[in-house]
Amino acid sequence: MPIFPRNEHTANSPSREETCAIAAQMADAEIVSLVNSLIDAGDIGSLERVREAQVGTVQLQVREPICHERFILADALVTIAEVIVDGSVGWAMRLGANIEAATAAAVLDGWLADHTDGAPTKKRVIDSLLSAQRRDSYERNVMQQEVLATAIEFEELD
Amino acid sequence: MGYAAARGGLTAIKRAEELVARLRDNHSSAQLELDQITGRLRLLVDRIMGEAGLWAPEFAALAVRQAEGDAIEAIHLLRAYKSTLPRFAVARVNDADEMVPERRVVPAFREPGGPQILGRSTDYTARMLDPKARDAMPRRAVSTAHDDDESASKRTADTIARPAGWPEMRRMSDVLRDMGLLVDRRRGDDPEPFDITRMPAKPPAPRSARLSTMARAETGALVNQWYRNILGPDGYLHEVTLGEVRHGSLSLSVTHPITGGEVTIGNFRVTEVEAIEDLDGIDEDRGSFDVGYGMCLGHNERKAIAMANLDIACHRDGSKSPLEQSILMTTDGLDSAGFLEHLKLPHYVTFRSMIERKVAVRRAHDERKRD
Numbered sequence: 001m002p003i004f005p006r007n008e009h010t011a012n013s014p015s016r017e018e019t020c021a022i023a024a025q026m027a028d029a030e031i032v033s034l035v036n037s038l039i040d041a042g043d044i045g046s047l048e049r050v051r052e053a054q055v056g057t058v059q060l061q062v063r064e065p066i067c068h069e070r071f072i073l074a075d076a077l078v079t080i081a082e083v084i085v086d087g088s089v090g091w092a093m094r095l096g097a098n099i100e101a102a103t104a105a106a107v108l109d110g111w112l113a114d115h116t117d118g119a120p121t122k123k124r125v126i127d128s129l130l131s132a133q134r135r136d137s138y139e140r141n142v143m144q145q146e147v148l149a150t151a152i153e154f155e156e157l158d
Numbered sequence: 159m160g161y162a163a164a165r166g167g168l169t170a171i172k173r174a175e176e177l178v179a180r181l182r183d184n185h186s187s188a189q190l191e192l193d194q195i196t197g198r199l200r201l202l203v204d205r206i207m208g209e210a211g212l213w214a215p216e217f218a219a220l221a222v223r224q225a226e227g228d229a230i231e232a233i234h235l236l237r238a239y240k241s242t243l244p245r246f247a248v249a250r251v252n253d254a255d256e257m258v259p260e261r262r263v264v265p266a267f268r269e270p271g272g273p274q275i276l277g278r279s280t281d282y283t284a285r286m287l288d289p290k291a292r293d294a295m296p297r298r299a300v301s302t303a304h305d306d307d308e309s310a311s312k313r314t315a316d317t318i319a320r321p322a323g324w325p326e327m328r329r330m331s332d333v334l335r336d337m338g339l340l341v342d343r344r345r346g347d348d349p350e351p352f353d354i355t356r357m358p359a360k361p362p363a364p365r366s367a368r369l370s371t372m373a374r375a376e377t378g379a380l381v382n383q384w385y386r387n388i389l390g391p392d393g394y395l396h397e398v399t400l401g402e403v404r405h406g407s408l409s410l411s412v413t414h415p416i417t418g419g420e421v422t423i424g425n426f427r428v429t430e431v432e433a434i435e436d437l438d439g440i441d442e443d444r445g446s447f448d449v450g451y452g453m454c455l456g457h458n459e460r461k462a463i464a465m466a467n468l469d470i471a472c473h474r475d476g477s478k479s480p481l482e483q484s485i486l487m488t489t490d491g492l493d494s495a496g497f498l499e500h501l502k503l504p505h506y507v508t509f510r511s512m513i514e515r516k517v518a519v520r521r522a523h524d525e526r527k528r529d
Contacts, residue, residue: 015419021421054244060252060410061351064369072351072366074455077243093246095213147277151273153268154274156268
């Protein structure tokens with residue numbers, strides 16, 4: 001699933017919401033691997049769960065354009081996780097039902113919040129996130145080009 | 159099991175379940191992987207999610223596999239699973255105009271605001287079965303608008319680092335509104351939408367209940383409602399012109415509980431349709447059009463078209479006919495299929511009482527004849 005434009009990183013130092021969005025949309029294996037590499041390198045000290053990660057839903061509402069009226073379209077399956085990393089609370093919500101990936105994203109959120117900008121390890125992690133975002137932007141753009149190639153102009157017959 | 163004063167047969171029921179599972183799971187072919195189902199049977203997966211009312215591609219694929227491809231059964235599995243889950247939050251409300259389109263056609267207008275994009279469509283393709291694809295589906299090359307000056311294989315992350323942005327696509331209802339040809343039904347208030355998962359909708363219902371009901375309705379039932387109103391006995395619908403048919407993505411954003419800021423956790427695809435109605439009623443503004451709206455999860459244009467047509471038909475009807483009742487109470491696939499399939503369960507007691515009544519009537523009839 002491509003990383004969506006909203007929360008797309010534009011500045012040198014992405015906000016917490018931006019990193020949280022990228023971590024939420026990375027592939028399961030990718031986010032787990034990134035966080036495991038931090039744990040293996042000893043970059044994460046203490047780690048505890050605020051509560052068990054849980055699978056649930058989020059309601060999707062749409063405001064339609066004719067009467068500007070809201071209606072409930074459906075729900076989406078999500079997994080939510082909340083942890084404390086070195087004393088800092090980390091939170092994540094990801095689409096789908098993967099407890100491990102949601103927990104990893106929450107760990108990353110807490111870890112990034114606890115580290116000052118410019119620290120070498122944090123910079124490396126941010127670079128990984130931005131690289132994932134660039135890759136998805138690229139894939140999205142390729143798809144956009146492919147879709148735009150199907151633009152059609154009909155002609156009216158006399 | 160027990161139903162209608164019948165019980166027993168537990169061993170046979172378990173063996174029947176095991177037979178289904180064994181013959182499905184032990185089939186000599188390779189097991190269908192979930193990404194095969196989401197990737198190669200996407201329209202089926204989209205339909206399952208839409209009618210279950212849950213965006214969950216992987217679990218919809220799981221349901222399709224478990225249900226052996228029976229769509230209604232898969233929808234039942236997914237909706238039952240959903241009913242066991244807590245609802246954490248309401249996502250940021252999406253404005254329909256925020257859709258990132260993958261397809262857009264405007265049957266009403268040759269030159270609408272912005273381009274018409276066929277996208278992933280076989281609308282103009284001859285329906286020819288491809289016998290050559292029996293053994294293997296060939297891998298196909300990418301073709302893009304840039305193919306004339308740069309091959310797809312040469313493009314790298316450096317050359318296309320960021321999307322160029324989509325051309326503006328002004329929706330047809332806005333074009334009509336600007337021309338002063340659209341009845342203005344925009345609301346100044348913002349009522350809470352009706353939640354059909356918490357309470358069944360009954361007529362007269364708010365429009366949000368009708369829209370939610372149709373978004374989750376069984377595709378075939380909705381198409382049938384539309385068709386029987388066009389050509390069948392009901393006749394509450396005109397044949398309308400479609401303003402917009404779009405398929406694309408909306409973002410799913412929630413509030414970060416620590417910062418209070420907005421976080422986009424992903425996106426979901428929807429199909430959206432505007433149906434333009436030529437008002438001709440005696441009490442209507444005959445110098446204007448009105449528009450019906452349809453949106454459903456995934457790529458399901460038949461459903462969204464039927465929904466938009468029925469939305470405007472219901473509005474014009476104003477609950478005078480049984481149309482709203484038909485939509486609210488007979489289009490849910492799980493309701494209708496469940497009621498239909500319950501007929502297979504033992505009805506021994508009710509049917510025995512019917513036999514006894516018949517026998518009693520016959521006996522009374524015979525006695526009257528003898529007398």
